[in-house]
Each structure stands twice: as C-alpha cells, then as structure tokens.
Amino acid sequence: MEEFEPRIIAFLCHWCTYTGADLAGTTRQQYPPNIRIIHMMCSGAVDTIYILKALIDGADGVLIGGCHPGDCHYQTGNYKARRRVGILKEIFHQVGFTEDRIWLRWISASEGKLFADTVTQMVEELKKMGPNPMKKLWLA
Amino acid sequence: MAKGKKAEKSRDVLVVGAGIAGMQSALLLAEAGLQVHLVESSPAIGGYFPLLDKTFPTNSCGVCFMSPLPPAYCPIYESELHENIRLMTSSHVDGIEGEPGAFRVSVTQRPTFVDPGKCNNCVSCVEVCPVEVPREFGGGLEKRKAIYLPFPQAIPRSYVIDPATCTRCGECVKVCSPGAIDLDMAEQRHTLGVGAVILGLGFEPFKAELKGEYGFGRYDNVLSSIQYERMLSFSSPSRGMPVRRSDGRVPKKIAFLQCVGSRDPSCGQTHCSTICCMYAMKQAMITKERDPEAEIALFYMDIRPMGKDYERYYERTKGEYGIDFRRSAVSVVKQLQQTRDLLVTYVTEEGSFREEQFDLIVLSVGFTVSDEVKELAQVMGIELNEAGFCRTEEFAPTQTSRPGIYIGGTFREPRDIPETVVEGASAAAQVATLLAADGEKGVRDKVYPEEGALGEGPPRIGVFFLSRGHRLSDIFMAEELINHVQGLRDVVHGEEILVNAPSDGFDRIKLRIGEMELNRLVVAGSSLRTLRMDFGEMARGIGFNPSLIEYADLWEGCGLVHPQGFSETTHKAKVLMEVAVERARRLEPVKKGSSQISRKGLVIGGGIAGLTASLNLARQGHDVALVEREDELGGNARHTWYTLKGSDPQVFLRDLIEMVEGNPKIEIFRKAEVKHLEGSGGNYRTLISVDGQEKSLEHGAIILANGGKEIKPHEYLYGQDSRVVTQRELEGLIHSEDERIRDLKRVVMIQCVGSRDEDHPYCSRICCGHAVKNALKLKERQPEMDLFILYRDVRTYGFYEHAYSGARDKGVIFIRYDPDRKPQVISRDGDLTISTVDPVIGAKVELAADLVVLSTGIEPNDNRRLAEIVGADLNADGFFMEANPKSAPLDFVDRGKFFCGLGHSPNFIEDSIAQGEAASMRAGVLLSVGEIEQVDHVAYVNHRLCCGCGLCISVCPYGARFMDEEIWKAEVMEDVCRGCSSCVVVCRNGASQQHNFEKATVMAMVDAAVT
C-alpha cells in the first residue's frame, strides 16, 4: 500500500514565519512537500473557521505560524491567536477530536531551519496519527 | 584621493557602517527623502544584529521593527529595499575632502568574485570548494569555505569569495551553472558627492585571548560571549543548545566571567562596557530555559543593569531563574587534562581563595574599537578619545570634531540597542538639520500615472512564471504545469519568462497586459519578499494597481526545498497556483487614499529634552508649538551646575533657550497645559490652556518631553536634621559656596535612596555618577576631608568608570551595604552618626559625619492625566511606555506620538539631548512625508451587516475604529488602520472585512489548498 501522505494547511504571518519559510527556501533547507502555505498578515488574522474549514475539507493538520511572543508586528495578534487556538483545542478535546492536528508555532524571520524542522516533524507526527477522520464524520 | 576642484554642494548623505546605528540613520534619512549611500566594509549588512536571536529585556527576537514606519520588516531588509538607499557592501572609504554641505568621498569596493545578479544560491560552489576556515560570524565557532554566504540571513543574499583564503583552484567556476563566478573581478572605485557623513562604526569585541589566564583559545570549553550568543541561536549547529566543544555534551555547570576586557587597566581597557552584565544575564536565562538543570554562576565586580526595566530583569535572573551571582574576582582558569573540565580559582569578597570546577566557561567580553575603525577615523580626520572611541562634546553627543561628520552608537561609547537606536536617529537629525538649511524640498514626492479602470470587469488573469537561474523544466514538469494553470477559471494567459533579476520580466508582462487585456496578475517567482516590493512599484509606474497582483512562491517555497522529485513538486506547484489564482480572481483594485499632514509639531515640556526637540524640529524646517507648564523654560537643568564630564550646563541651557526663543518657527506657550487632543497621526487638534485662556492648535506630530524629578526622601533623618541633604541640594551648596560646606571633616553619602526599593523598583542610573561628581568636587576643595560612599553596586557605566576610579585614587572610600541591612543615620547629642554593616568584613562600622548626602533617585512627573488626554501608555513605574523598547524606544504605538527625556527613564543631560534630537527626527520624518498613505489592506465595514456591537472598536490595537453615533455603525479611520485583521476575526456578522483578505477570499484559498 502506498504510504499515507498527510496534507497540511499552514497559515503564516507575513512578518515572521512567512519570511522564515522564505529563508528556509533561500538557504535550501529541505522539508517534505506536504505543506501548503497561505499567506496571512498576522497570526491574529487567522479565524478559527479557516482552521475548521481546512480540517473538515480534508486537511490532516493545520499549522499556524506567528511571531514570537512580544514580537507581533500588530502588538498583540499572536496572543489573540494563542487564545483562539487554545479554546479551539479545548473544544476539540471536549467533543472527542484529537487536538494534536492543530499546531501553533512561533517562528521568527531568522529561523528558517526551525521552520523546515517544524514541517518535517509535523509530517512525521501526522503520519503516525493517520488520515483525519473529520471529513468522513462530517459527511456521514 | 586625487585633488580636484572644490567639491560641489550635495544633499546626499554618506552613512558608513551598516550596523544598528547606521541602519537607523540611513532609514530615517531615506524616509525623509534624502539619498543615502550606505557603505559597509563586510560583505553583509546588519552588524552584530543578525547574531542576536533574543534581546534583553524582553527576550524577544527584535530583529524586526526598526523601520521608521511600523509595522515593517527588519531594518536589514528595509535598508536593502529602500529606494533612497544605495547599498555598498565590501566597501570602505579611503578619502574625504570638502566641508559640510559639500564633501567629496572616495569609496573602494572590493571584488566579491560572484555576480549577485546571476548567483541563484544553488550551493554547488560551496560543496566543491576545498578550503575550510573558521566563520567570522559568531566568533569562529563554525566553519566556512572560501566561497560562502556570510551567514544564513545575509543581505545582500549573495555568495562571496574571500580572496585571503581562496586558492584560485577554479573548481567553483566549473560547477556554477549560471556562470556567476568571475575570479578576475576587479575592485571598483567610486567618488561620491555628499553633504554630510554619519559614522555608525560600531565596536569590536575584546580579544579574549589577551587575558591569557582564562585560557581562551587554548581550552575548548572556554567560549567568548560572542561565540556563546551564536551557540544559543536557533540557527546554530546545536540548534540553540549549549554544548561543550570537547565532547558535545550539554554542560551542567556553567560559569560566566564578567568584565573580560572591561574595567581592567592590566589590558589597557579602563572603561566599563555597559551592556555585558545585561547580555550575560540574558544568556544565563536562555541557558536555563534550554536546560533547566544547568547550574549557573556569574562572577562579577558590580552588577550594572541600569537601563529601563533592567533592574527587574536582574531580579528575575536571580529569583525566578536561580542564577548564582558571586561578587568575586576570578584569578585563573585551568583545564583538567582528562575530562576537559575547567578549574576556576577565584577570590571571594572577603579575600579568601576558592576553587571550583565547571563544565563550560563563558567570558563576557567588553567593547573596543578595531584598528580598521581607528584608521578610518584618521582618513576622516576626526579625533578619538584616550580609550580609542570617538571624541564628542558632552552636550553635542553625536557630533564629531569635524563639522559635517556625525556619529552614533557604540563608536561613541559602549551602549545598548535602545541608546544606539536613539543616537542613530539623533545623528540623522543633525544631518537633516544641516541639509535642510537651503530650504529645498526632498526627493520624496513621486508622481505615478493615473490608474486605469482596471479590475472592474470580470477577471482576466495573466499568469507569469519568472525563472531565474533555474528554468521551470529543471524542477517541474513545466508543460503540464503551464497547461494546468491555463485551464483554471478566469486565466486567459500563462507563460514562462526567463529573467536575470526579478524586475527583468516586467516589460514583457506590460506588453501582455495590453495585448490580452489582463486585469489581474499572478506572478510566480522566487523570494517573494523582494518580488512584492519590486513588482508593486513597477506596476504603479505603468498605472496598474498593485493590489491586483497575487504572488506564488514556486521556487523557495516549493521546487527548491522538496527533495521528492518531479511529480510531487509539480503536484504541489499546481495546488499553489490554484490557491493564487483563487485569490487573484477576487482581488479588488484598492485605491489607496492618503491624507494631508499638518506640518507642525507640538512639543510638551520645556526642559532640555523638549527644548532640544523643538529646536531641531524647527531647524528641519517645521513649525513648532512648545508648551511649558511653568513660567520659565529649562526644567531640571536649572538646578544643575556642573557635570561629571566637566561641562557647564548653565551656559548650555542659556544658549539653548536663547536659540529656541529666537527661532521664528517656534511659538512658545508658557504657563500652559494640554486639555484635550483629538485626531490621528498626521492630523491632530489639541486644546491647550495658556494662562487660563484656551487655544486650539493643529499639528501633525506630538512629542511629550515633560520630565521627571528628584525623589523626596523620607528616611535617614531627611527633613529632620539640616545636615542631611540630597545630592542636588549639595550641588547647590557647593555652587553657592554655602558656609555649611566650608569646613567639612567628614562626609558620608548614601546611594540608592528611593531607587531599587519597593516604591521604586528600578535603578535611577544617574545617582552613582552624581555622587562621584560631587565627591570629586568636595575633594578638590578640601583634599584632606574624609569621604565615604555607602553603595549597593557602583554603576558608573561607560567612561564614567574613569571618574569612579579617579575618586578612589583621591581617597574616596566606598563601603558596600546590603539592602536588608540599610545604614542608619542617628543624631545624638548634636552629633551625626552613620552606622552600617560592612558585608565584606561582616562587622558594624560607625562613622561620625558633618554632612550626610542622600543620592536620591529620579521619578517621573505625574503624567497620568496627560497620558489619558494624549492617549499614551505608562509603564508600572509611571514612565512612558514605548511601542518597542529596543527598536522604537521613543515612539508610542500611535503613529505621530513620540516622547523623550526623563519621562522615558532616568538619564543624564547628554542622553536627554540625544533623545530630544532623535524624537525630533522621528517626528520630522512624518512631517516631511507631507501625506500619510494608507496601508495595503485597510479594513472596511459593511454597514448592512454591522449590528453596532462595538467589538471591533475594543479589539483594534491602533484605535482606528469608532462608532458613527448617528447610525450606530462601526467605522474605520483609514489612515490609522494598519491592516492587522483583528476586527475581521472578531466580527460575528462578517461586517468587518479587510480589503483583499476578505473572509470569503481566504476561505476560497483554503478550499483550493485542501483539494
């Protein structure tokens, strides 16, 4: 059987993580192609419905990348993201979905390597978890 | 340099050194509309900045934020990208002639042997290069080849060859597919005509091997703090973990040794390097975070965290992080042969010798000036001081001895990042003032052609693949990809264009826009960061609205980073293109509005900082309104009669007031205060009351310069016994030759009165200096007098250290006390006695004295009401709170509001001057822009859906929202909005949206990305 290849949707903030991903590219850090990046202005711009939609439509994991605490270019966007994701995870937990499919990470513009490593690691973890059942459950 | 005819007048500026100070100066001047040549001797810009993963006191990354108009990228990118900055790396200045306003400078650019326009970062050259040497970046901890990228985030992002180590074997030339390497590249010489020069030359870390007893260079596990900083960076080979070089183990016991190459006459370094205490604490904290089990000891003489919020940082390091601070001098470090552990011999405060074993030692190296900089100083014709740093006058902190040449940052004196940023701005203010004199207008104003009615009809999307270095077919199944894209909805054209630089393909695109009537573009190219900027500008240049372009990163974001091969990468590329096309279909031509700025500045507070800010702003060509609460200008400085560095503040103040009063652009309001402020950055309206009469002012920027005051002590019998006075009172007594100080036998000074205690948990920074200053004055008058200073830590940072050692030489006796056992002042039968416990000998000391002097701290004026009126934040200690403590130390979050002086934090006069100048520059840049342009993605409200709940108003970090009370719907102030999306996410009705990041747009992108 063909190996399961998870699909990750990543919402990356323009100022830090997106630039970090760019740096991963310019320094040729290799990472698996399972990730599709959506460019956002700030991690605080990521509405929970984007995350939900991605997961319900069949993504196996969602990565939200923002500036480190204290570094958000819009003052507090990353704190908002942190709270939002925290609540979402809590709800997931309550209704019996695994919350480990949602990753929130702080990756700065200079941490290209960290970005590549994060993606690599996330793909590995998701492979262990197997495909996301949400889509099926939703349609059923 | 060849003598020619006289240099011509120029409004260009030369900035030498692209470190933190240099970049700050360059960016501000460029933003103000001047052309800047930024010359850097190393192959990449940034100075020591890229080394710092985390900066104190916030321990946040802080690489970003430094541009004048936040939010922005990091200063390094900004400097590279700014249209008014011409970057010259690997270059040095080798001659200058002329005078202020008209210099001629010759610059030599060394060959890098790699053409950055052709290099595609493929790393093949590095793989074949046989030469390996230590990498300069990070103190030689890692290796590099003779052809190399200076460090991962290097800007310009181009490989260079180091001719000193290259063997010219030619292997790299053979493997370079774009043919970017030319081993015969010659050096280039340029002659620049500039009006002024700023030197941001920075420091060189002290060479730790000169302190042979610590074994640096001989023992693997002794690192310099520069190396350790690198090791703690996430991008280091150990991924930020501390490791021993001898065996790769994570060290369990680590010692930090302070003052290596500072405060040490034995190696000719007598000054204090100011920031080593702080960076060592930072490194210790990070170490603890990475490995909570690590045991860390820090050996020091005095601990000197005297910046804003630094004392709390120190307390945290001690308390929360459990770092063991030891006031002891380390005499020698020995390596144990077998284990490579290190044996430290040190002398405790009481004078006994101890030995202890550690796994790793970090030497906190001080700041020096490199030989290269000293040579350059000679070329420039500027004077250096005894320590080898640049000589400046105390009250003109950023002026060198040669008119027209200015400096900022650590080349003046060792200092931290906020001060460096302030000085960078202060130097820029000098230049702006100098070059504004002829009243010309900046080159800022640009005219773009009218935009056509693009984007209005149904979408007609053109997709362009820009291939540089690699062709599409090298990495993807090109045909399949292009066909796929052409089949997507609304795409009418798709094509690959081979380019040398990102900007190359634009002519072709322009042609196609006309031919195919394209009204939206998707550009797939590399390194989007630059692409977005370049393309946006070019599109504007032909009247194509840049908001109608979407970008996709097929190279750095896909093809070049996935090892999986053709079919996977092609598949991913298709998805990325679908996502981009989905967004492109929905793009709207956002018309960027702009609003005129009222070109006037309002300065509140007529002390040194406020006067300086007013004068400089006026000299930059702007109108100024200066509001002072009292009847008289001058503030605190009126009570300062002399300074530690020997200048006369009264003369300075008198001249300053004269110049302010005589400047026709400045209108002074005495006995006045602010009542009300409304409006937003660029356009404020303020109500002031002047001697009871109300007056309304319109202005574009506001600078708060209402200072602080000496804390009134309520201990040590102050106010009860007339022989107990404060330092400021003593200064007055000395100045007026009061008889109370005529025949003193013994004087005792007590430090930290009202500082570093519960009520004022911060260090007031200036009191140690003041005590030393007054002690020296008293000793000068009566050398035989006994003088004791009871202290906790002596914080005479930078060159003030010289005065401290001078005082000790003159016989001033320093006795430490513990805050738990404070000294007691007792008045008995008319005699004044001070009793204290000397922790060194553990015994009680009783001193009879004729005069007790309290070194009282500084507290801010009560600014709560003003802060409320103006909409500014205060920190826990009542000082103004900055937008970012590192990079925007004088800015409030709101654009257009700035502050300086004692309201920022306790400071010496020279710092207040630098801050006043810097604030005037920050404000001046805004005022000279003329109009405020909106950001790309401003928010808007769909009134049909708005229910008036007000959530968006409370969530907006910039106060850009308000309720239209007539219809009870939320509204956006477009020139205040910075497009962060907070309001979009929080709105439950979908009424709040952001242009081109509408919820529906993002949802469509998610849709495309998942399938």
Ligand code: FES
């Ligand atoms: S801008 Fe990066 S998280 Fe807000």
